[in-house]
Amino acid sequence: MLFAITPSGEEKSAAAMGMRRSFLAREIICQQGDTAECVYRLGHGVVMLYQILQDGRRQIVDVLDAGDYFGFGDGNVQDCFAETLTDCEITVWRIREAQSCPVWCEGFSRGVQRKLGAMHDHVTLLGKKTALERVSSMLMRLVRECAGRVCRGAPPSGYATRIHDLHMSRQEMADYLGLTLETVSRAISQLKRDGLIELPRPSQIVIKDPCRLCRLAVLH
Amino acid sequence: MLFAITPSGEEKSAAAMGMRRSFLAREIICQQGDTAECVYRLGHGVVMLYQILQDGRRQIVDVLDAGDYFGFGDGNVQDCFAETLTDCEITVWRIREAQSCPVWCEGFSRGVQRKLGAMHDHVTLLGKKTALERVSSMLMRLVRECAGRVCRGAPPSGYATRIHDLHMSRQEMADYLGLTLETVSRAISQLKRDGLIELPRPSQIVIKDPCRLCRLAVLH
DNA sequence: CGCGACCTTGATGATGATCAAACAACGTGG
DNA sequence: CCACGTTGTTTGATCATCATCAAGGTCGCG
Known part of the structure; x- marks a missing residue:
């Protein structure tokens, strides 16, 4: 499904010409090696970016949230x-057109700067952290209340019963964290044993103790 | 040494207000935790970016070449x-001023997109590659002739005697590659034993067989 | 009910980390 | 110019973490 936004009035600029597209979960938006004519912005949903080496090794290099831009290369x-990991809304621009629009460039600059x-942080995770620290860090992404970096104050009341969806298989988490699925599974089991989290089902998680998780x- | 560029006339645009600064090797330009008011662009030289965790673990997250922008965060x-790893020339902007200039934003967008x-690629290195592959990949950075990604054609004549400076200690390479200095040293020794490289001195390298290195x- | 996909758990092994010592490079001062 | 100390590198021996191999368990669905 592909349709142009019809901007209501103040519409000279090429940047507003982005196309909105809807995707279902588990659709491929673009492929490694494609000619890079487009830039994308995730409006809603979750998307993963991955690279594959000749011999088949896969690394998930990023997991995107609403607001993130993607579509890079040399x-x-x-x-x-x-x-896509979930159903998604995505805006697509022709990169040449978008980059010539100052308003678009400013938003893009900020977005990409934040992403960098x-x-x-993810490089530090991969280069220096242990398996348990990696899994804990990944789960902390779910704790938005911690504002990304510092865990200030207590979590909101009722947080200890809130169910988060993981959206990824153990294999995908492993490919994201530079581990194997078994190691990810073991780390999650340990966090459960220690009472930091609960798993209503394998793909859902309740974070009982975000502060301890944050420290880990x-x-x- | 700090002096403003005095743009001769077209003095309206904030982007032109970048300051040129010179640094000697092994100077710190900015620190993790500093309030982020500035963005930087490396004009000449080599700079490394690193993060330090509470317990002192250090990860060098990037090594910058001429043209790269830096100074990010939340x-x-x-x-x-x-x-700095070498003497450097750096341009500094106040981020608020720079980001309001369309011309600057366009250049910044492109630079940061490329960097991303x-x-x-570096995330894939850290997540999936073996020690020998990591060290080989790092050394391939020196082979500019390979255009960053694909090693097309033969290296230029005389390349097998060209001496590259590494600029980093074994410990720094290790912190960049997610290894220990001993492992880096062993990998380098193996590449030397196998005739891919030579080391006129520990900090200098001659790449005898860039194609084989590229494959590794x-x-x- | 039974099959398939995914997850968990256990046993074993390999890569790279850690610990340790010798060696090379470099600058300083006698 | 050479002894000397400092710093960084190389190499070896051992260890730990995580990968690999393997089996059993859970869940959903035809």
């Missing part, structure tokens, strides 16, 4: 696959 | 230390 070719900071995650 | 606070693609690096 300028000519997409460097990643992008695949998040990538730095070592979010500098 | 919008308020620098997420990294930035330290490079970070994806598994640059997807």
